[in-house]
Amino acid sequence: MKSHTVDRKIMWGDLDSLGIVFYPRFYEWMDASGHLFFEAIGLTIGDMWLRRKILFGLVETSCRYQRPGRYHDEIRITTHVDALTEKTATLKHSIADRSSGALLVDGYEKRICLDVSDPDNFRAMDIPDDIMAVLRDVMTG
Amino acid sequence: MKSHTVDRKIMWGDLDSLGIVFYPRFYEWMDASGHLFFEAIGLTIGDMWLRRKILFGLVETSCRYQRPGRYHDEIRITTHVDALTEKTATLKHSIADRSSGALLVDGYEKRICLDVSDPDNFRAMDIPDDIMAVLRDVMTG
Amino acid sequence: MKSHTVDRKIMWGDLDSLGIVFYPRFYEWMDASGHLFFEAIGLTIGDMWLRRKILFGLVETSCRYQRPGRYHDEIRITTHVDALTEKTATLKHSIADRSSGALLVDGYEKRICLDVSDPDNFRAMDIPDDIMAVLRDVMTG
């Protein structure tokens, strides 16, 4: 698996007064798709957070808006690992119209490996070898 | 006026399972602060959208996350115009803890001037001279 | 068709600091399911709002919470028409865990037929006969 896709439908509650998607929704969908991506490659929250006290926190996110999304449009969010460093993984997400294939938004989330064993003080850490192996594998396909 | 500030309190509904702000909320706050910024400099939605059919749509947004925000923290969002081109205006937002002054997040919204007279087909347009004058004025302070 | 179902997965961004669904999300899902229900019975927004300037606005909503929803639970939202009057339609929604069938939440939306041709002044109106016929049909199965 190199990329992972999630389909959804744009709902009334996602729209603003212009009848187009209110842009923070795109980030909500990217976040959700990132979680499903991690789950699909076996890096589950249950294992990572609850057992090992590791989470991927955020360094930076960004989106570029190409086309507005409208009421009940069917969209597809495609996620892949775009870059890896010792401590960070960058996920790229593209959000496209399912019928036309036209790109609505492309964005990324740069995430950093955190030791969250102390809930009041998260600390950056090197990505553990076994997790890095999975991420490298999925990045290179 | 060179910059505009908005104060708010982080609420329970803004938090995720780690007890820190779910990151799309920061974009919601930046969007809201952008609207209040435009209103404060006299570029109201009522005048721009309803009368002149002009809006500033989105080209690109981005955030860098420095520190997590937590329950009932008092935060201050400071907004200013960072760059102007013929068709675009970039707003920078910094979100800081009010008591310590520590930066939580800094981000920007690059917006493009749109003719929205046809609701199904927004078209990019040069920023009208009177609006550009206001934006230049506020950018240079 | 008497009832309509929508499946979804509870995502990280739906949760609060306790790791359970932040309750306004249930209303977002009921609203979305209501729109999909109306679409499924042929009462589309395109036809109702854009062509006939009719919408079903809100009179009252309510939810009872039976069980918390948690990370990546698969849920099913089932929607049906529970009551009709000259001007109002009440949709009932039940939200259940898909694997166990256990009820998480049941709620309703009482909606009133509105003439929205004047965007600044919505007026209650009798449900048109053709729309009432569809709703009666779907209520009685």
Place this chain on the structure above:
Amino acid sequence: MKSHTVDRKIMWGDLDSLGIVFYPRFYEWMDASGHLFFEAIGLTIGDMWLRRKILFGLVETSCRYQRPGRYHDEIRITTHVDALTEKTATLKHSIADRSSGALLVDGYEKRICLDVSDPDNFRAMDIPDDIMAVLRDVMTG
């Protein structure tokens, strides 16, 4: 103190395609006002949840919609304790336009006292005497 008020401004991101508040936002604001109400009467999350492992979970919520809220309207949310039983407290919230005083929405949250010391299994419990004394006091003014 018998009631507690919170002022806020309706923002672009709160609106739907009709240019009125998307109704789940009202519940978000009621939830936030409830938290600020509890804090104002000394029942802080820090003390209740973190120290004593007690929270007030939800039994039932409801809203009636009287008037739509629109872009940049200034609103006031007024919260008070409406009813108390051994295990439950009901908060009433009214949301009114600050300039006209006109009611937009009134709603309630019926909450039940929970022992959350086991995060996977919350259990209903009698409201502790000291907390009940505070709630009774604030209910009767």
